[in-house]
Amino acid sequence: MKTTRRSLLALSAAALTVARAHARWPDAQDSRDAGAAHRGPAAIASGNGLAAAKLAFARASGGTDPLDAVVAGVTLVEDDPKDTSVGLGGLPNEAGVVQLDASVMHGPTHRAGAVAALEGIQNPAQVALLVLKRTRHVMLVGDGAKRFALAQGFREVNLLTDESRRAWMAWKAKQNPLDNWLDPEQQLETQGAIEVPYSTGTVHCSAVDTKGDLGAVTSTSGLSWKIPGRVGDSPIVGAGMYLDNAVGSAGATGLGEAVIQVCGSFSVVRAMEDGMEPTEACLAVLKRIAERTRRPYLLDASGKPNFQVVFYALRKDGAYGSASLLPGGTYAVHTAAASEVRASVSLF
Numbered sequence: 001m002k003t004t005r006r007s008l009l010a011l012s013a014a015a016l017t018v019a020r021a022h023a024r025w026p027d028a029q030d031s032r033d034a035g036a037a038h039r040g041p042a043a044i045a046s047g048n049g050l051a052a053a054k055l056a057f058a059r060a061s062g063g064t065d066p067l068d069a070v071v072a073g074v075t076l077v078e079d080d081p082k083d084t085s086v087g088l089g090g091l092p093n094e095a096g097v098v099q100l101d102a103s104v105m106h107g108p109t110h111r112a113g114a115v116a117a118l119e120g121i122q123n124p125a126q127v128a129l130l131v132l133k134r135t136r137h138v139m140l141v142g143d144g145a146k147r148f149a150l151a152q153g154f155r156e157v158n159l160l161t162d163e164s165r166r167a168w169m170a171w172k173a174k175q176n177p178l179d180n181w182l183d184p185e186q187q188l189e190t191q192g193a194i195e196v197p198y199s200t201g202t203v204h205c206s207a208v209d210t211k212g213d214l215g216a217v218t219s220t221s222g223l224s225w226k227i228p229g230r231v232g233d234s235p236i237v238g239a240g241m242y243l244d245n246a247v248g249s250a251g252a253t254g255l256g257e258a259v260i261q262v263c264g265s266f267s268v269v270r271a272m273e274d275g276m277e278p279t280e281a282c283l284a285v286l287k288r289i290a291e292r293t294r295r296p297y298l299l300d301a302s303g304k305p306n307f308q309v310v311f312y313a314l315r316k317d318g319a320y321g322s323a324s325l326l327p328g329g330t331y332a333v334h335t336a337a338a339s340e341v342r343a344s345v346s347l348f
């Protein structure tokens with residue numbers, strides 16, 4: 001079937017109707033309305049990014065470029081060894097190596113920068129920013145990204161904290177009961193219970209300043225235990241992050257493969273351009289993900305996706321919102337009137 005702009009709009013409208021029917025409005029009505037009604041400077045972030053949003057808002061309000069402001073914000077999260085989804089302390093890939101992904105976008109110039117599968121450098125968002133500022137390229141990956149970072153003066157560090165290393169060893173040992181690794185239950189002496197968390201975290205931050213100029217960044221260590229070289233949505237411009245200075249900004253966290261395959265953040269910005277409120281735009285794209293998820297291992301018994309995706313949206317005029325596929329999604333907001341983590345509206 002040929003897809004025209006008209007059919008896309010019809011699809012969006014249909015998606016919105018169904019999304020509304022599924023959404024848990026009673027829980028989230030207030031925060032949705034507050035975000036839709038807000039006007040003026042604002043910073044929003046993923047639920048782990050309240051400090052990032054706060055700093056980004058303060059910097060952007062003080063005249064710092066909005067992109068520099070959001071990168072300064074997420075640097076706080078990347079530097080936090082307790083956040084096992086980003087930067088230092090991020091959970092490693094299946095080989096025990098931490099590989100980081102990040103992307104940034106600057107509203108006034110519509111330029112982007114990104115790095116993927118970057119090893120040994122703690123602040124991938126800052127490296128992505130330098131790709132934007134100091135090169136003619138948009139994305140550097142792997143060894144090339146690391147060489148670029150070192151040439152720009154970044155220090156090489158061991159990103160694997162003891163906590164993340166122990167979690168990786170526990171995961172590795174549990175893969176196959178017949179291999180030569182004793183899992184924590186089989187060990188004669190253990191160092192205490194070791195959890196094997198599955199990381200679904202990332203930090204996104206978008207800000208709009210008093211002039212209506214936008215900046216956006218997404219930074220992550222990606223899915224834990226991923227196949228080395230796997231790149232998720234976070235460093236893909238249009239997937240894990242996108243902005244259009246005439247419209248607004250969006251970001252994503254959760255299962256990157258699902259986000260990439262619907263051009264997630266780009267689609268959220270386009271839905272806002274077509275007139276949807278930020279939360280509605282997020283819901284429409286989540287609906288598209290749900291409708292296009294076919295692989296049985298990604299569906300629960302009732303046919304719903306069994307994974308999480310959360311979108312964050314900030315319009316040029318300061319309206320903002322967030323929605324998640326499943327309950328439990330959160331987002332952070334910092335404006336002149338509010339500074340808090342809120343529940344995202346859930347599609348299911």
Ligand code: ASP
Nearest residue numbers: 200201202222232254256
């Ligand atoms: N979106 C990230 C990725 O797929 C992971 C996450 O947000 O949890 O790499």
